[in-house]
Amino acid sequence: MTTGNVESWSGNMAEIGPLYPFVGAEFALFVVGVVLWILWHVRQARIETEQYEEEVQRFGSPESLNKILDAEDPYSP
Amino acid sequence: MDNELSSLSVIFTEFYYWITVVLMFFIHVGFCMYEVGVSRHKNHVHTLMKNTMLIPLVTITFFFFGWWIYFAFPNGPGIIGGLVEAPHAVAWSELMGPHLGGAGDPGGWARLNGVFWAAFLLFSWTAASIVSGSVIERIRSSAFWILAILIGSVFWVIDAAWGWHAEGWMVQVLGYHDAYASGVIHAIAGGFALGVLVVLGPRIGKFAADGTPRSINPRNPWLVTIGLFLIYTGFWGFYVACNVPMWDVQSGDGTFYSATNIYLAPTTLSAITVNFLMALAGGLLAGYLVSKGDAYWTYSAGLAGIIAASAGNDLYHPVQAMLIAALGVVFMYKMHYWVERRFKVDDAVGAVAVHGYAGFFGVVVCGFVLWGYPSSPSEGFASINPLGQIAGALIMFGLLGFLPGWVAAKIIHSLGGLRIPREVELAGLDYGTTVDRAAEEQGIIDAEREEVGKM
Numbered sequence: 001m002t003t004g005n006v007e008s009w010s011g012n013m014a015e016i017g018p019l020y021p022f023v024g025a026e027f028a029l030f031v032v033g034v035v036l037w038i039l040w041h042v043r044q045a046r047i048e049t050e051q052y053e054e055e056v057q058r059f060g061s062p063e064s065l066n067k068i069l070d071a072e073d074p075y076s077p
Numbered sequence: 078m079d080n081e082l083s084s085l086s087v088i089f090t091e092f093y094y095w096i097t098v099v100l101m102f103f104i105h106v107g108f109c110m111y112e113v114g115v116s117r118h119k120n121h122v123h124t125l126m127k128n129t130m131l132i133p134l135v136t137i138t139f140f141f142f143g144w145w146i147y148f149a150f151p152n153g154p155g156i157i158g159g160l161v162e163a164p165h166a167v168a169w170s171e172l173m174g175p176h177l178g179g180a181g182d183p184g185g186w187a188r189l190n191g192v193f194w195a196a197f198l199l200f201s202w203t204a205a206s207i208v209s210g211s212v213i214e215r216i217r218s219s220a221f222w223i224l225a226i227l228i229g230s231v232f233w234v235i236d237a238a239w240g241w242h243a244e245g246w247m248v249q250v251l252g253y254h255d256a257y258a259s260g261v262i263h264a265i266a267g268g269f270a271l272g273v274l275v276v277l278g279p280r281i282g283k284f285a286a287d288g289t290p291r292s293i294n295p296r297n298p299w300l301v302t303i304g305l306f307l308i309y310t311g312f313w314g315f316y317v318a319c320n321v322p323m324w325d326v327q328s329g330d331g332t333f334y335s336a337t338n339i340y341l342a343p344t345t346l347s348a349i350t351v352n353f354l355m356a357l358a359g360g361l362l363a364g365y366l367v368s369k370g371d372a373y374w375t376y377s378a379g380l381a382g383i384i385a386a387s388a389g390n391d392l393y394h395p396v397q398a399m400l401i402a403a404l405g406v407v408f409m410y411k412m413h414y415w416v417e418r419r420f421k422v423d424d425a426v427g428a429v430a431v432h433g434y435a436g437f438f439g440v441v442v443c444g445f446v447l448w449g450y451p452s453s454p455s456e457g458f459a460s461i462n463p464l465g466q467i468a469g470a471l472i473m474f475g476l477l478g479f480l481p482g483w484v485a486a487k488i489i490h491s492l493g494g495l496r497i498p499r500e501v502e503l504a505g506l507d508y509g510t511t512v513d514r515a516a517e518e519q520g521i522i523d524a525e526r527e528e529v530g531k532m
Contacts, residue, residue, distance in 0.1 A: 014079065017179035017187075018171045026169035030141065033168070037137055045219040045494070052498050055509040060500035068504045072119065 078178065078185060086323060087185030093322045094192035100314025101199035105132065107307030108206040112213055114300030115426050117293070119505020120214045127218045131205045134222050135229035139198045141168045143230035147197065150238035157246045165190060196318040197237075200262055203315070205229035207266035208482075210426035212273060215280050215502050220489045227485055228269045236265050236477045240469055243341050243453065252452040252459030253469040256338040257319050257349070257387035259439030260473035267433015268478020271422065276486035277495060279423030281502055290417050293425070295373055305376040309357065312383060316349050316390075328454060340453045344391035352398040356386035359402030367410045377427055378406040381435040385409070388443035388466075392450065401442050409434040433474060440470040 003021035017023075059068065078084045109128050116124040135143075148163030165172045165186065173194070178187035205225035212221060240247035241261040247253035255261050284290055295301045320336050326343045327333035335343040360382015361375060368374035385405020386398040393401070413430035416422050424430065444466025452461050459465060489495045497506065505511075 013177060015179060016177045019175040019177060023171065026171065026174070030168045033137060034141055037134075037141070041219065041223070044222075048217060048219050051509070052501050055504070056498050056500045058509065059504055059512075060498070065500065065503050068508060072505075 083185075087188055090185075090322055091188050091192050094189070094196045094318060097314040097318035098192065098195045098199055101196070101203070101311050101318065102314075103307045104199070104311030104315065105202050105206060107304040107309075107311060108203075108210065110300045110304030110307065112210045112304075112426060114297040114304055115210070115295045116213050117296050117505070119507055119511075121507060122510065123218070123506035124213050127213070127216075127221055128206060128209045130218070130222060131209060131225040131229065132202060134226055135201050135205050136198060138226045138230035139201050139234075140173070140194075141230075143201060143234045144168075144173075144194050144197065146231065146234040147238050147242070150235055151242045151244045152246055153239070157249065161244075197234075199318070200237075200258070200315070201229040201233060204233040204262055204266040204269075207263070207428050207432045208270040208273065211270040211424045211428040212277055213425045214506070215496055216273075216277055217494055217497055220486075220495045223489065224269075224273060224482070224485055227481060228266060232269065232477050232481050233262060233265050236261050236473055240473070241339050243339070243455070247465075247469055247472065248340060248452050249455075249458050251465035251468055252461045253465055254340070254443055254447060254450070254452050254461045255388045255440055255469065255473075256340075256344070256391040257316055259384055259386075259388035259436040259443070260470055263384045263387070263432035263436030264440060264470060264473040265436075265478040267429045267431075267436060268474035269482035270424070271416075271429045271433060272479040272482025272484075273486040274422050274424060274429070275420070275483060276490050279421060280425070281499070283423040284421055288418075288421060290421075290423075298372060301373060302376055305380060308380060309383075312380075313353070316353055316387075317346070320344065320346070320349070326454065338391045342391075342451065342454050348392075349390055351395045352386060352390040352393055353383060355395040355399040356383045356390065356402035358382075359399035360385070360406045363403035363406040364410070367407050374410065374427070377431050378410070381406050381409050381431040384432060384435040385439040385442070387436075388439045389447050392447055397446060401439070401446070405435045405438045405442070408438045433478070437470045437474045440466050440473065444469075 005018060005023055006016060059065065078087065105128075109125055112128055113121050113125050145163055145166045145168070148166045149160045151161055152158030154160045164170055167173075172187050172190045176187040176190075178185060205228050208224060208228055209221065237245075239245045240251075240253045240255055241258065242248070245253070280293065282291065283293060319339055321339070321341060322336055323334055324337045324341055325332045326335045326337060326341070336346055338344050357379050361379040363382065364375040364378020368378070382402030382405060385408075386393060386402045389401075390398055409430040412434040413424070413427055416429070417424070422429070441463070444461060444463035447461045448463060450461045452458050486495060496502075501508075
């Protein structure tokens with residue numbers, strides 16, 4: 001029993017094609033990959049938006065931003 | 078694979094491209110260092126991650142559809158013919174996985190498909206990474222990664238099918254010649270970056286109220302220079318990957334094995350090695366003079382010099398490569414500041430200049446210097462000529478570069494997803510994380526103090 005086309009390395013090498021398991025499932029694997037790729041973008045965009053919204057809430061006021069810029073400014077008194 | 082000589086040829090070719098992939102990895106390491114070195118401290122980590130994550134995204138999409146585009150689109154489709162059958166390049170082909178070839182593969186393509194794919198993929202990363210540097214410190218990562226996939230897995234691949242393929246329609250009809258990708262990678266990526274920048278807008282403070290540009294200088298010049306040295310290093314792999322290492326170039330009777338360019342026309346590894354170095358030298362020398370010794374621009378000019386000479390570096394004399402590189406550098410440097418002043422474009426790393434303008438220049442100049450040379454060993458193809466190269470440069474920079482970049486950025490912008498909030502830009506992309514980490518550190522220090530208090 002094998003998950004792929006190879007049951008032994010002692011046969012005729014010239015007749016061996018694909019080495020990976022589950023030959024025949026390539027298109028299904030492609031579909032799974034594409035769906036996961038698109039879902040990754042959707043999830044990442046949501047995470048990024050939430051982070052920005054939270055950060056604007058936390059330190060988006062002019063007072064907070066001025067403090068941050070003062071700390072960044074090497075010439076600030 | 079049933080006799081030593083043919084097996085040696087296949088396995089040598091497989092190993093040859095594998096080496097180029099490893100070398101080209103340095104390009105990406107260099108781009109990451111360069112971008113982080115240019116960015117301000119408050120944006121370092123986001124800048125790094127924005128570039129790093131294009132690696133997996135462009136990789137999987139190049140696997141899903143980019144590789145197929147290269148083989149399916151040489152005719153346009155719809156310009157000189159239809160889609161070309163490319164069963165070996167679709168993502169669900171058996172040949173995209175580990176494969177011994179079987180009886181139906183005497184040429185060993187099953188072994189070469191993967192390393193060819195990987196070499197092209199590293200070009201894709203480069204195209205996307207060029208865009209990455211120009212947009213730092215204000216683009217949303219989610220937007221950039223979509224743009225990276227468009228340039229890295231779609232548009233540069235279309236231009237490669239058109240103008241960097243032995244049967245590409247631009248080669249056949251225009252006599253387009255671009256051996257080491259002045260236009261095919263650099264002009265298109267620079268044009269795409271410019272299209273995005275026009276929509277994205279400059280960083281806050283880049284331009285004074287009267288429109289005068291302010292310099293936002295690199296924050297870590299050492300990281301920038303080491304990054305550029307690494308890009309030079311990886312560029313060796315890029316050049317070598319543009320060649321076919323061993324091919325019978327003798328038409329008719331007899332055989333004559335040589336290295337060839339991507340169009341299967343003969344050149345030598347020696348030629349491209351000497352020309353690469355002479356172009357680097359010409360770029361550095363001109364860059365030093367034109368920028369009055371500015372380190373950042375001198376290093377960038379070395380790269381721009383190579384890019385300006387790349388279209389014809391398979392055939393140029395080394396001194397021609399040096400002179401073309403030097404002229405290309407002066408052109409791109411002047412263009413950078415003219416576009417910045419005139420159109421208020423904030424190209425943070427000079428990517429549009431180094432890649433876009435120098436690449437455009439290189440494609441056009443090649444048409445004059447190599448005027449009348451055959452663009453291909455195939456019969457009936459147009460020969461290299463200035464008009465074909467000018468048209469080619471416009472297609473690369475404008476049609477497949479600037480236009481898609483501008484349209485895609487416009488669409489993302491209209492959905493509110495292109496630029497980070499103003500408050501986050503002012504505070505810095507890393508500010509929230511930095512504050513949280515500082516609080517965590519403080520918690521640890523407080524706990525340690527408590528422990529000391531118990532002693």
